[in-house]
Amino acid sequence: MERPTVAVIGAGSMGEIFASGLVRAGWDPSELILAVRRAERASDLTHFTGIEAVLDAREAARGRDIVMIAVKPKDVPETVRQLAEVITPDQMVISIAAGVPIAVFAEAFPGSPIVRAMPNTPSAVDKGMTAFTVGSPLTPELAEQVRTVLQAVGETLELSEDLLDAVTAVSGTGPAYVFLLAEALIEAAIREGLPHHAAERLVHQTLWGSGMLLANSDKSAFRLRGEVTSPGGTTAAAMHVLEEGGFRALVEDAVQAAARRSRELGERASDS
Ligand SMILES: NC(=O)c1ccc[n+]([C@@H]2O[C@H](COP(=O)([O-])OP(=O)(O)OC[C@H]3O[C@@H](n4cnc5c(N)ncnc54)[C@H](OP(=O)(O)O)[C@@H]3O)[C@@H](O)[C@H]2O)c1
Incomplete structure (x- = not known):
């Protein structure tokens, strides 16, 4: 399988963990891009990960195969508003924001495959546990892409969306x-x-x-x-x-x- 290009929108603690994990798993830094809000954070990230970091979520997301939304839940509405201008149905969206339902992303990005995932910080040493749920059935190729990206930092478990708040409370926390x-x-x-x-x-x-x-x-x-x-x-x-x-x-x-x-x-x- 060809490695999908990935934009991580909101490269804070968890976003950086994922991006670094993808590099450890074999992604070339040029296949990844990060979006943050502060210039100092952007230059630190590029220095430590080798991945380009930009200050505009739209620029980061444009044309990437997978857009991972890794902002805090309170920042999801604003981030989604920005991304709705650029995301097209051939781009898959993976959200790791605690609690935020798939419906929020499905409404903003019509036609795009949506995945809601809940990882945890042991992903930093590739021992993460990520539970995820898909918004609608994925093609085998997209399902493979989701597994490859999420399993870059540990194990995965597919569960129904109604269980993800419990997952957040157990393995996320x-x-x-x-x-x-x-x-x-x-x-x-x-x-x-x-x-x-x-x-x-x-x-x-x-x-x-x-x-x-x-x-x-x-x-x-x-x-x-x-x-x-x-x-x-x-x-x-x-x-x-x-x-x-x-x-x-x-x-x-x-x-x-x-x-x-x-x-x-x-x-x-x-x-x-
Ligand atoms: N940490 C965990 O253990 C954990 C585990 C599972 C899931 N999660 C989920 O992961 C998400 C991120 O958590 P975190 O702990 O990594 O938070 P965090 O360190 O605050 O990272 C979020 C980052 O997103 C940036 N941001 C916000 N809006 C943005 C936008 N529109 N464009 C670009 N960047 C933007 C923030 O910038 P500023 O610094 O300027 O605010 C910050 O750098 C949350 O939704 C959380 O529920 C976290």
């Missing part, structure tokens, strides 16, 4: 849950007397190793946890404190809050 746990564990380790560098090393490697074990084992998280926990032992003492303190209920509340916020952001973008 997910790295932050893990990083908060890392912060808390490091602080607790230091309070137990470990030097800072040792605490960090123990926690980083434990989280990485546990994630690898979970991803590569056929055993469930419940089973793997059981294997660390002997009755009356140290892990049992720790688990008792977490369960009694309402750890599960807190996680559930956090996921619900993130999903609710994703829906709110989408409703705002739809109303504008």
Whole structure:
């Protein structure tokens, strides 16, 4: 398959992660273009990625095979208004904006294939998880292009659009849950007397190793946890404190809050 040309509109954190991932995956920087709003950001991006960055979303999008919209949900209405002047039905639009429904893009870009995707930041090390949904059935060639672009930075999972707010709350937001746990564990380790560098090393490697074990084992998280926990032992003492303190209920509340916020952001973008 010929590599599609890609414009990333709004190359902030996530847009830069995708663009750099495409270069790592074999795209020539000349096959990519970035759009941002600030000149300083544009020159930094070009310096670090080798990809041309321009200050006009329309210029970036014109004629590219795929236009990836990576602006914040609040900036989607303005960005879509700009792009509607230039996007033609032979261009595919991939939005990664949290909460914003496919309908917003389908209305602005009639005839263009639309994909709504929710990636996450481990994409920066090609270990991302991106769930996506397509607005209407894609030709095999376009479906292949979507997979190639999204899988440049990790794994993909196709789901129906009504599940994407939950995806946002679980895997989109997910790295932050893990990083908060890392912060808390490091602080607790230091309070137990470990030097800072040792605490960090123990926690980083434990989280990485546990994630690898979970991803590569056929055993469930419940089973793997059981294997660390002997009755009356140290892990049992720790688990008792977490369960009694309402750890599960807190996680559930956090996921619900993130999903609710994703829906709110989408409703705002739809109303504008
Ligand atoms: N970060 C994550 O973990 C994550 C995960 C999954 C999905 N997402 C989604 O990815 C999107 C971007 O998130 P982010 O964290 O990368 O945000 P971000 O760092 O703020 O990046 C957005 C960028 O878009 C630029 N921008 C806004 N309107 C523009 C326009 N019309 N033309 C050109 N550039 C424009 C912004 O410029 P200024 O700097 O001037 O504002 C900013 O550089 C969001 O919709 C978010 O929901 C993020």
